[in-house]
Amino acid sequence: MIKKQLIMEKALELFAQQGIEATPVQQITDYCGISKGAFYLSFKSKDELIIALIDHFMIQIIADIDYMVKNTENDAELLYTFYYTTFHSFHKHSDFAKIFIKEQTQSFNEELIVKIHYYDRLMEGIILSLIERLYGEKVENTKYDLIYCIKGLMNSYSALFLFNNAPLNRELLCQSLVEKTNLLASHTSVPFITREDFQMLKHPIKEEITKEQIIEMIEQISKEIEEPLEKESLILLKQHLVEPTLSPAIVKGLLENIRKHPHCKWVSYLLFRYYEIE
Amino acid sequence: MIKKQLIMEKALELFAQQGIEATPVQQITDYCGISKGAFYLSFKSKDELIIALIDHFMIQIIADIDYMVKNTENDAELLYTFYYTTFHSFHKHSDFAKIFIKEQTQSFNEELIVKIHYYDRLMEGIILSLIERLYGEKVENTKYDLIYCIKGLMNSYSALFLFNNAPLNRELLCQSLVEKTNLLASHTSVPFITREDFQMLKHPIKEEITKEQIIEMIEQISKEIEEPLEKESLILLKQHLVEPTLSPAIVKGLLENIRKHPHCKWVSYLLFRYYEIE
DNA sequence: TTGACAAATGACTTATTAGTCATTATTATA
DNA sequence: TATAATAATGACTAATAAGTCATTTGTCAA
Numbered sequence: 303m304i305k306k307q308l309i310m311e312k313a314l315e316l317f318a319q320q321g322i323e324a325t326p327v328q329q330i331t332d333y334c335g336i337s338k339g340a341f342y343l344s345f346k347s348k349d350e351l352i353i354a355l356i357d358h359f360m361i362q363i364i365a366d367i368d369y370m371v372k373n374t375e376n377d378a379e380l381l382y383t384f385y386y387t388t389f390h391s392f393h394k395h396s397d398f399a400k401i402f403i404k405e406q407t408q409s410f411n412e413e414l415i416v417k418i419h420y421y422d423r424l425m426e427g428i429i430l431s432l433i434e435r436l437y438g439e440k441v442e443n444t445k446y447d448l449i450y451c452i453k454g455l456m457n458s459y460s461a462l463f464l465f466n467n468a469p470l471n472r473e474l475l476c477q478s479l480v481e482k483t484n485l486l487a488s489h490t491s492v493p494f495i496t497r498e499d500f501q502m503l504k505h506p507i508k509e510e511i512t513k514e515q516i517i518e519m520i521e522q523i524s525k526e527i528e529e530p531l532e533k534e535s536l537i538l539l540k541q542h543l544v545e546p547t548l549s550p551a552i553v554k555g556l557l558e559n560i561r562k563h564p565h566c567k568w569v570s571y572l573l574f575r576y577y578e579i580e
Numbered sequence: 581m582i583k584k585q586l587i588m589e590k591a592l593e594l595f596a597q598q599g600i601e602a603t604p605v606q607q608i609t610d611y612c613g614i615s616k617g618a619f620y621l622s623f624k625s626k627d628e629l630i631i632a633l634i635d636h637f638m639i640q641i642i643a644d645i646d647y648m649v650k651n652t653e654n655d656a657e658l659l660y661t662f663y664y665t666t667f668h669s670f671h672k673h674s675d676f677a678k679i680f681i682k683e684q685t686q687s688f689n690e691e692l693i694v695k696i697h698y699y700d701r702l703m704e705g706i707i708l709s710l711i712e713r714l715y716g717e718k719v720e721n722t723k724y725d726l727i728y729c730i731k732g733l734m735n736s737y738s739a740l741f742l743f744n745n746a747p748l749n750r751e752l753l754c755q756s757l758v759e760k761t762n763l764l765a766s767h768t769s770v771p772f773i774t775r776e777d778f779q780m781l782k783h784p785i786k787e788e789i790t791k792e793q794i795i796e797m798i799e800q801i802s803k804e805i806e807e808p809l810e811k812e813s814l815i816l817l818k819q820h821l822v823e824p825t826l827s828p829a830i831v832k833g834l835l836e837n838i839r840k841h842p843h844c845k846w847v848s849y850l851l852f853r854y855y856e857i858e
Numbered sequence: 859t860t861g862a863c864a865a866a867t868g869a870c871t872t873a874t875t876a877g878t879c880a881t882t883a884t885t886a887t888a
Numbered sequence: 889t890a891t892a893a894t895a896a897t898g899a900c901t902a903a904t905a906a907g908t909c910a911t912t913t914g915t916c917a918a
Contacts (some may be wrong), residue, residue, distance in 0.1 A: 323601055326874075326875055327875075328874095328875075328876090336897090337897045338876095339877095339897055340896055340897075341877095342877065342878080343895075343896075347877080348875095447756070450737065450740065451733060451736070451760065453736055454733045454734075454736025454737070455729060455733070457732055457736065458728050458732025458735065459728065462781070466781055468777065468780065468781065471772075474772055477770050478768075478770045479772075481767075481768065481769065481770045482729065482764060486760060486764075489759075489763050490756075490759065490760065490763070491759065492759045494749075494753045494756040502746065503744055604904075604906080605905075605906065605907085606904095606905075606906090615866060615868060616867080616868065616907085617865095617907095617909085618866055619907095621865075625906080625907080626905095626907090
């Protein structure tokens with residue numbers, strides 16, 4: 303166990319300096335003063351080490367933030383506390399934060415992507431609950447959009463101090479972000495991300511979605527929908543998926559029927575893709 | 581020349597799908613239907629291909645944006661035009677945009693970092709001139725900060741449609757960003773990034789800065805400064821660097837004297853680092 | 859048709875790295 | 889102290905990939 307921790311610490315340092323890909327296991331073990339074989343007694347593979355690192359730190363960071371948010375009674379301080387805790391955590395684990403931000407878009411390892419996605423969703427959940435608590439009904443239509451604004455601003459400023467070694471006045475940064483968040487929350491009238499978009503993004507598109515998955519999705523949506531036009535269009539589209547009988551023009555028309563309904567956005571997008579590729 | 585273009589096109593596709601690191605030259609040449617040797621007749625190395633790609637597309641993207649900004653007479657449309665052109669360009673060159681966003685933080689190739697940094701600065705310059713034109717004097721103290729807000733928001737939303745294949749209503753996105761930008765520009769009172777920070781970030785810190793470089797920097801700043809307290813403190817600190825004579829307490833005090841002066845922020849940070857490491 | 863030149867090839871060299879496993883060292887136990 | 893069990897080693901294998909160069913193929917003018 304102690305060996306495992308040693309490897310994780312040293313690897314983290316090297317990863318942050320050189321990147322994960324560019325750091326061979328041999329270098330990690332040299333840096334630890336152990337043999338290569340010893341590494342594989344602690345971790346089945348290099349990938350397992352990476353996953354372990356992400357879990358270890360993300361759990362800490364998320365737990366810190368979650369704890370602070372849940373234990374801040376005073377709403378006036380809440381936003382400031384949130385930002386402060388987050389940046390404090392990023393700073394404390396800056397080596398990890400660097401890796402995480404880098405691999406967020408870079409990685410092609412399936413398991414890693416899933417992991418990163420998972421923690422990203424957790425963060426979004428925290429931000430959303432924070433927004434709801436602070437602004438309540440007022441942001442009903444803009445809250446999902448606001449999440450992406452907050453994430454964008456946090457990313458921009460994090461990158462600044464993580465990758466430029468710029469001196470950081472954390473208090474000022476948090477004050478500044480609190481002001482910006484309040485501004486955006488109270489005055490935004492044209493949100494880009496709607497509740498439906500947000501739902502969509504929870505199920506990120508696989509490279510290929512099968513016909514069966516689309517059918518299943520249609521069946522579920524049909525139940526939730528009242529409007530007869532959209533409902534009938536959906537049912538026809540489903541039948542056409544099971545056994546193609548309709549002409550392209552009719553299909554296109556049906557797609558047009560459902561495209562504007564908020565619950566059908568995702569499905570209509572998938573169907574457009576499906577028929578375009580076919 | 582045509583061969584070069586073929587390679588660039590095909591490589592771009594593969595890079596966007598799999599990442600640069602994960603795409604061997606052999607795969608590129610197979611995909612082009614040429615031999616490995618032929619690749620090396622067009623490009624001296626894989627790195628040269630990457631640089632060529634970045635130059636090719638960044639020049640196009642920046643030129644597009646710059647042209648639109650310069651040729652939009654009506655200020656009311658300017659911001660919208662800027663966002664629209666940018667996202668249009670990103671969409672048009674989405675394979676490249678993906679690579680660029682990924683490698684922005686990931687890359688460890690020195691030449692690549694310099695390239696990316698260069699184009700990033702160009703973008704910042706365009707954004708700055710746009711802000712100055714639109715808001716003028718009103719944002720004198722917040723304009724540098726505003727750049728990072730805009731970049732953050734743009735990044736956040738770009739990642740969304742680049743990596744999630746989300747369907748994009750570009751008009752709505754741009755409207756939304758115009759509103760947000762106007763909000764932030766007209767109401768921000770607590771900027772985080774000041775003019776001085778912005779200057780600093782232009783010269784990103786090397787891993788190690790030598791004593792000589794700090795001395796040189798102090799000499800230059802001394803000339804620009806009027807205030808006697810800061811000026812004298814700087815001179816004493818310089819002498820102490822040349823030949824250490826002062827006690828740690830005195831040095832600390834002198835650093836405290838200069839730390840708040842806007843022109844000394846950078847130097848005081850470097851000195852803090854310097855004495856901490858020593 | 860031929861010879862000279864250029865273009866293209868792909869087997870080969872060199873280098874790197876993840877992961878293995880027979881061997882050795884260490885520790886615990888009787 | 890002897891023996892068994894456990895931990896650690898690092899030379900080795902297999903795989904991958906960048907870049908080279910002797911050889912082949914194609915082109916075109918004489």
